[in-house]
Amino acid sequence: MEESLISKKELLELTKISYGQLYRWKRKKLIPEDWFIKKSSFTGQETFFPREKILERVEKIKNMKDDSSLDDLAQIFSPKLSDIKLTGKEILDRKILIKDVINICTTDENLEAVYSFYEILYMDVVQRCLMDGSISIEESKIVFETIKNNYNKYIEKNCEIVFVRKMGVGISMVLGLPNQIYFEKSAKLVMRLNINMCIEELKLKLKELF
The missing domain is CATH 1.10.1660 (Multidrug-efflux Transporter Regulator; Chain: A; Domain 2)
Known part of the structure; x- marks a missing residue:
């Protein structure tokens, strides 16, 4: 489109x-x-x-x-990432993320564990997808692994993460922008999220909190 x-x-x-x-x-x-x-x-x-x-x-x-x-x-x-670091407790206390999302994205239950802006961003993307209701918890883990393993190729570039489902099987990918995506009829574009927009809104949220 x-x-x-x-x-x-x-x-x-x-x-x-x-x-x-x-x-x-x-x-x-x-x-x-x-x-x-x-x-x-x-x-x-x-x-x-x-x-x-x-x-x-x-x-x-x-x-x-x-x-x-x-x-x-x-x-x-700017698409440049912030150098802020927060503990799990600070993230929860300031309502940046909910505990369920942190639990989905990490096995570390220590609330004093420190997270970089990158890690907070990746979890924020997962939270947005789950709150939207378009993907399941298991699918959100695929989204998290996809952005965690691939976003470093697009740092400071305009890009988006998409989730496609075909016959009940989900696939997630990070794509550079601008782009146009076309799928076969049996595949459905379930979720499409601009990562730079997520960075911008996360920075705004952190600016208001600190």
């Missing part, structure tokens, strides 16, 4: 931001370079954006820019 686009003119009109603001946010890396899509039109060349992504990003920037510097926002929106 092709992504819906919005023109730069329509974006500026809808969001009530200026041309200067838009390109300042681009220079500050608040808006990814690859969201600026050049297309030929009857007037020459026009800039378009992925509609849902850019509208959501602009709204977030507008809501947060009064409380955070643009450099701080750039850190949040």
